[in-house]
Amino acid sequence: MNSPYSHAALIIVGHGSTLNPDSSAPTHRHADEIRRRGIFREVVCCFWKEEPTMREVFESVDSDVIYIVPNFISEGYFCQQVLPRELRLDGPVTQRDGKTIHYCDPVGIHPNMTRLLLQRADEVAPGVPRAETSLIIVGHGTNLNDNSTKAIQEQVRLIRDGGYGFAEVVDAYMEEAPLVSDWVTMTTAANVVVVPFFIADGLHSFQDIPVLLGMEKEPGKALSEMEVFRQNPILMHGRNLFYSSAIGTEPLMAEVILDQVHDFDAKHGVQASAMAAPRPLLKEGLLRWMAEGRDVMGQVLFVPEGPGYLLRHVADADLPLDGLTQHVGAPAAREIARCDETGAFRPIKTAATLRRGWALQVADVEELLLALEFFYPAALGMALAQAAGTLVPVPLRSLLGRQTGMYRFANGITDAQAGEIIGSTCQVEAKCLRRIVFGLDSAQPLGGPAVVKLGADAGLVPGMAAGRCVPLLCMEACNHIVSVARKVSRENNDAKAKQTAS
Incomplete structure (x- = not known):
């Protein structure tokens, strides 16, 4: 490999969703493309609302040099506050645990986004003259950070001033003026092209914006049944309305991610050049454990087969292969793990629902390493780090205490409620297979119903010998726990308010 990044890792950070399987899909596709090119030694993803988390993802890579690119539209609230906090970054360059971590700008503010927007507009309205077309770039809008609309406004300016020939170019938002629902009065051309400036096609682009545009009467259709991108043009108010999929789904976004890496090096004077890569500790650890007889991770059995390896569900171990659906290649693991038997999305990959x-x-x-990463993100790295004594769990109070925005109340639960929330949410509702290795705080362990998640047998498939298993560990409470803690904290505050009032 001759790439100057052949010793380095690339981490692409996305938002993700606990409800929408399409939210993380573009981020994964862009990672697949960059991985295919062999530019970086390692390419992985992490998410705000999916696995692996931003604390866990560092256990997924061995490299000492790491580039982090936020797959976000703006440099607003998430990129300036949430991501640096969760990734434990000091600034553009962070030195930690012998690693050099480079934090790049989000993809949405890169100048090449203009080219993608123009391409998407032409694709959605082929043959329609730009001179007879109004282009609307739609964003979310928020009062959390003034920079949230900056990227869209800059793209509008670049296209408007760049002589690209549109009758008019305007920005519009879901939650602040100018509102996308006012598209009829803010445009004048006979043709109107609407491009959502979002990373993924999710609830906003599939449901919310079509309702605001008047294309749909109300949200609620399953995402797989939505036809909003297949109806172009739609005749509304005597004009042709063309509606595009989110800009972040454009395959050329992989180029923008790489552009942000190169721009970071230029901006910060980094001389990228191939260096000796560190030892492949993840690979060595997996091979060592396999030699010791460990061939199960969660609900996945993996064994040598010919020159490679064969993976299947542990419950299918005795079934003939010709009775199973055959897949080839690590990316198939991500699709297998995507939904359960009923077709429902599995946001918790360690749930016993594979x-x-x-x-x-x-x-x-x-490729086995990558497949296991798709089935159980960061699980191997966390298990090896725990065995080596280097895993640093995050106490529950520490996690809840650093929450901001709508989750800033989450730390108002009592110690007893903490145990009850984890015992119920992890064991009963999520049916999560992980063994919890974090405490209530740095000195106090979790108690109550949470104790069932702390034992040596937790993290193993029931009935499977411990010596065969790579344990599934939980080093930090997930977003589901934070959400429940917020709800209980608010209830505590309401109860106190009622007591005071009475």
Whole structure:
């Protein structure tokens, strides 16, 4: 590999969702494309609302040099506050644990986004003259950070002033003026092209914006049934309305991610050049454990098969292969793990809901590592770090105490409620297979119903010998716990207010 980044890791950070399987899909696709090119030693993703989290993801890479690119539209609230806090960054360059971490700008503010917007507008309205077309770039809008609309306004300015030939170019938002619902009065051309300036096609682009535009009467259709991108043009108010999918789904976004890496190096004087890569500790650890007889992770059995490895559901271990659906290549693991037997999205990959009936062949141990990462993000790295004594769990109080925005109340739960929330949410509702290794705080362990998640047998498939298993560990409470803690905290505050009033 001749790439100057052949010793480095690339971490692409996305938002993700606990409800929408399409939210993280573009981020994964862009990572697949960059990984395919062999530019970086390692390419992984992490998310705000999905696995792996921003604390866990560092256990997924061995490299000492790491580039982080936020797959976000603006440099607002998330990129300036949430991501640096969760990734434990000091600034553009962070030195920690012998690693150099470069924090790049979000993709949405890169100048090449203009080219993608123009391309998307032409694709959605082929053959329609730009001179007879109004272009609307739609964003979310928020009062949390003034920079949230800056990226869109800059793109509007660049296209408007760049002589690209549109009758008019305007910005519009879902939650602040100018509102996208006023598109009829803010445009005049016979044709109107609307491009959502979002990373993924989710609830906003599939449901909310179509309702605001008047294309749909109310949200509620399943995402897979939505036809909003297949109806162009739609005749409304005597004009042709063309509606595009989110700009972040454009395949060329992979180029923008790489552009942000190169721009970071230029901006900060980093001389990118191939260096000796550190030892492949994840690969060595997995091979060592396999030699010791460990061939199960969660609900996945993996064994040598020919020159590569064969993976299947542990419950299908005795079934003939010809009765299972055959898959080839690590990316198939991500699709297998995407939904349960009923087709419902699995935001918690460590839930005991992995569907059966498949067999996956991978070519070598590197591809096996990637497949296991897709099934159980960061799990191998956390288990190896725990065995080496280097894993640093995050106490629950520390996690809840650093929450901001609508979750800033989450730390108002009592110690007893903490144990009850984790015991119920993790064990009963989520059916999560992880063993919790974090405490209530730095000195006090979790108690109450949470104790069931702390034992040595937690993190293993029931009935499976511990010596065969790579344990699934939880080093930090997930967003589901934070959400429930916020709800209980608000209830505590309401109860106190009622007591005071009485």
